[in-house]
Amino acid sequence: MENPYIPFPMKIEEIVLETDDRKIKTFVLGFVREEDRGRFVYVPGQFGEVSVFGKGEAPFGMASTPTRPEYLEFSVSTIGVVTGALHSLEKGAVVGVRGPLGNGYPIEALKGKNLVLIGGGFGFSTLRSLTNYILHDGNRAAFGDLTVVYGARQPGLLLYKEDLAAWQKRSDLAVHLTVDQAANGWQGRVGLVPNVARDVAPSPENAVVIICGPPIMMKFTLPVVRDLGFSDEQILFSLEMRMKCGIGKCGRCNMGSKYVCNDGPVFSQSELARLTGEAHF
Ligand SMILES: Cc1cc2nc3c(=O)[nH]c(=O)nc-3n(C[C@H](O)[C@H](O)[C@H](O)COP(=O)(O)OP(=O)(O)OC[C@H]3O[C@@H](n4cnc5c(N)ncnc54)[C@H](O)[C@@H]3O)c2cc1C
Numbered sequence: 398m399e400n401p402y403i404p405f406p407m408k409i410e411e412i413v414l415e416t417d418d419r420k421i422k423t424f425v426l427g428f429v430r431e432e433d434r435g436r437f438v439y440v441p442g443q444f445g446e447v448s449v450f451g452k453g454e455a456p457f458g459m460a461s462t463p464t465r466p467e468y469l470e471f472s473v474s475t476i477g478v479v480t481g482a483l484h485s486l487e488k489g490a491v492v493g494v495r496g497p498l499g500n501g502y503p504i505e506a507l508k509g510k511n512l513v514l515i516g517g518g519f520g521f522s523t524l525r526s527l528t529n530y531i532l533h534d535g536n537r538a539a540f541g542d543l544t545v546v547y548g549a550r551q552p553g554l555l556l557y558k559e560d561l562a563a564w565q566k567r568s569d570l571a572v573h574l575t576v577d578q579a580a581n582g583w584q585g586r587v588g589l590v591p592n593v594a595r596d597v598a599p600s601p602e603n604a605v606v607i608i609c610g611p612p613i614m615m616k617f618t619l620p621v622v623r624d625l626g627f628s629d630e631q632i633l634f635s636l637e638m639r640m641k642c643g644i645g646k647c648g649r650c651n652m653g654s655k656y657v658c659n660d661g662p663v664f665s666q667s668e669l670a671r672l673t674g675e676a677h678f
Pocket residue numbers: 444453454455456457458459471472473474475476477478479480481519520522636637638639640662
């Protein structure tokens with residue numbers, strides 16, 4: 398049996414500075430050992446524990462799509478020891494990655510459904526993964542309508558600008574970008590994500606909504622999608638909880654009878670309500 402605590406060595410092939418405030422960078426990692434590529438098989442919504450040797454490790458959702466298996470991408474916001482150490486690394490450095498971990502988005506159950514993806518901050522990373530996965534030529538026909546609502550405080554804090562531009566040119570998804578404050582000639586919407594979701598008003602008919610972002614955004618988006626008619630089974634959240642082992646051993650991330658690392662981080666609102674005995678948010 399393989400030791401789940403031993404990471405794959407991965408080389409930083411590229412670093413993309415995502416935001417004007419320089420706080421979020423996307424690390425594009427390539428497998429050092431060719432045989433590891435086939436062992437890291439993931440679905441959007443799963444995460445990896447990324448280690449900086451001598452500093453520690455931290456969980457990050459995969460921002461890349463499994464339809465491009467040669468690279469893993471992680472978008473990292475610098476806030477502390479591991480994230481700060483990652484931000485100080487340069488192209489060519491080797492880091493460790495354990496995973497894939499967690500349940501990820503329930504791809505099979507999402508097939509045939511109209512999907513509404515609502516994101517903010519770096520929480521959008523796994524929704525970017527899911528969007529690119531769905532848009533892949535071989536996958537698009539398996540899913541219904543795709544609506545993306547994504548917001549940031551300012552235009553310069555929106556991630557994945559190339560993807561956003563490419564998505565906006567396509568006719569097989571609707572992208573609604575918003576910022577809290579307009580700047581730099583921003584022509585798009587101005588408003589908080591929950592308000593924009595209310596304006597866009599996606600139909601709950603044969604639909605699933607997936608919400609991923611800062612807790613405050615998720616809290617205020619829940620009543621909006623409920624008002625639009627989505628039932629708790631049709632509402633999925635991806636949670637971001639403090640974690641250590643990432644594999645259901647240390648007990649750091651437990652929520653009721655479940656571990657967010659193993660049983661999540663993706664839960665339906667009905668599961669969350671059952672777990673906490675009351676609505677989670
Ligand atoms: C499933 C999952 C997916 C994630 N995906 C991403 C991602 O894609 N991009 C990204 O940038 N981050 C992501 N995170 C959060 C990331 O793991 C933490 O920011 C990281 O662990 C911080 O490590 P650090 O050593 O730099 O911070 P530390 O030095 O440990 O802490 C610095 C400060 O941040 C606080 N802090 C640390 N971790 C968290 C946390 N999880 N929630 C709230 N406060 C925290 C600490 O209390 C402290 O005040 C994810 C977390 C989880 C559980």
